[in-house]
Amino acid sequence: MKLVNLKDHSEQLSFTEAVVKGIGREQGLFFPEKIEPLADIDSLLDLPLVERSQKILRHLIGDELDCLEDIIADAFTFKAPVVKADENIYALELFHGPTLAFKDFGARFMARVLGAVRGDRKLTILTATSGDTGAAVADAFYGQKGIEVVVLYPKGKISSLQEKLIATLGGNIHAVSVEGIFDECQDLVKTAFDDLEFKNAVGLNSANSINISRLLAQVSYYFEAVAQLAPEKRGKVVFSVPCGNFGNITAGLIAKALGLKARFVISCNANDTVPRYLKTGVWEPHKTIATLSNAMDISRPNNWPRVEALCRMQGWSLSSFDFGAMSDAMTEETMRSLYKRTGYVAEPHAAIAYQILKDNLKEGETGIFLGTAHPAKFKSDVDRILGTDISLPDALEKRVQLTSQSVTLKPDYEGLRSFVLKTVG
DSSP: OOEEETTEEEEEEOHHHHHHHOSOGGGOOEEESOOOOOSOHHHHHTSOHHHHHHHHHHHHHTTOOTTHHHHHHHHOOSOOOEEEEETTEEEEEOOOSTTSBTHHHHHHHHHHHHHHHOTTOOEEEEEEOSSSHHHHHHHHHTTOTTEEEEEEEETTSSOHHHHHHHHSOOTTEEEEEESSOHHHHHHHHHHHHHOHHHHHHHTEEOOSTTSHHHHHHHHHHHHHHHHTSOGGGTTSEEEEEEOSSSHHHHHHHHHHHHTOOEEEEEEEOSOOHHHHHHHHSOOOOOOOOOOSSGGGOOSSOTTHHHHHHHHHHHTOOGGGOEEEEOOHHHHHHHHHHHHHHHOOOOOHHHHHHHHHHHHHOOTTOEEEEEEOBOGGGGHHHHHHHHTOOOOOOHHHHHHHTSOOOOEEEOSOHHHHHHHHHHHHO
């Protein structure tokens, strides 16, 4: 598989090289030079999740990694069920993994790929999270020898349960609460990758959707969603993706490029940089706003260049996207309305994806919105809005009792650099 740096096309790497490097020169993202469609989608849809994913990822990655099939079998050990939520609208529930979020697919795959290819190199994973990435990465790499993990998250802007999943492991997992917003956390990661002395000293890598391995792993569950539909519903599928850093929808668009018949709806909260851009053609990020759907609180989505690159590659127009943005008040009303009418419990991110899907669904289409996190991860808000008392899954119940081991830093690169060198150097 040949991957090119979207900011410097002269930098071209193999898949394993790109996974280890993480991000390219000039903070450029790696992306496939071309995507060849799959030969027989219908036959693939008849396969179980793991076997289908092995074929899809082998097709994308090529002959690299003899152990690829074993990595996938070891990483994808949980289901991604499609559940009816409304008339002709389904939820793809991606929260049945160990940290109850869709990030488990990509993080577990990446951890196992890095474990297979790093050799004797010591690695430090530095990643920023707006909620669920950090927990999934921490769990996926916990206890892995030769790999240290530093997770940055905006202080007070992720749920308490999300923080517990990140900050209570200890060992090789180092949680850092940053006195700022997610975009500042992401900027710290990018600055670290530009510091070549530091990068080489600690063997820096990132587990954000910056890393191509996470992105490719997520392609698999779009095929899984369509496979669970009745054959007569597979021809006109619409996915609504709650968008923050735009990695998830990028994976869906790769699935489309591979031949999956689907169109995509971009669903955002009040941090609506992309919806405004699609309306006006002007890229104008505003200051990030804290919302109920905190994992989407990103004003400068890192993966948008990949979306545009893929659209150019495939000859797709950006005007073909349906899109929308919702306020917290609209989100709460949607959660209450859906629960009252159908009994389906949607946390804020899923509620946004559901409503914007419903607003854009055409006659004869089957809608699937992505449920990216378990409602219990937002228990206080969900219970307040719906008047419920949802129970905590075992994975959360155990962590709630543990003490946070995070440290707090200002959004200052020199402070972060000093901390990492002292902690993992």
